[in-house]
Amino acid sequence: MSWTDERVETLKKMWGEGQSASQIAKELGGVTRNAVIGKVHRLGLSNRTAGAPAADAAAKPEPKAKPTAPKVEAKPKPAAKPAPEPEAAPAAEAEEPAAAPAPRPNLPARKQIIPAGQPLPPQPSANEISPEALAKVSEVEKKAKKIGLMDLTERTCKWPVGDPATDDFWFCGLPVQQGKPYCEAHVGVAFQPMSARRDRRR
DNA sequence: CCCTGATTCGC
């Protein structure tokens, strides 16, 4: 795979959103996270300087530039006319007392400002057990490592499969999604926000 | 052990 325009654009977009290199690599396919990181660096967008490419006109007096970041917040000061920047709206957080777990994995610690009016594409809709998720589960179960109870670790999917009363019982055992007890596929069916589960009378 | 990005360097 090569870095086509589209792929680079996806890379830029996702990186800007704070997605990890591995996630981007997974999305793009055909590349490793190393490739993504390498490309990111070559593109010169390793760190987000908030739009401004930063003045780099200065020479390099120090031949030994240690990676010790000065951590000085760049505060552009237009000497003449300090235009009053409209500070970004805090955006009122609607506290939802609801018991909805709503797995919001990783919000980038970066400055992610969502422009008002941006419709937030990654809204997976009100969740129900999507047929796709279920399909994914059955598919995953083929690739499952089928480990036993003793083999469970902190990082093995603990999704049980089969009947414990038979020999045909095992745990998924695939790598868990960080923080969760299950692999990605099983997380999908395990954490339903709520609803969807109309108790069926037996 | 899992993950993260950063860097190097042969290709």
Added chain:
DNA sequence: GCGAATCAGG
């Protein structure tokens, strides 16, 4: 330019 290997953290 590319990315695997490696490094350096969490």
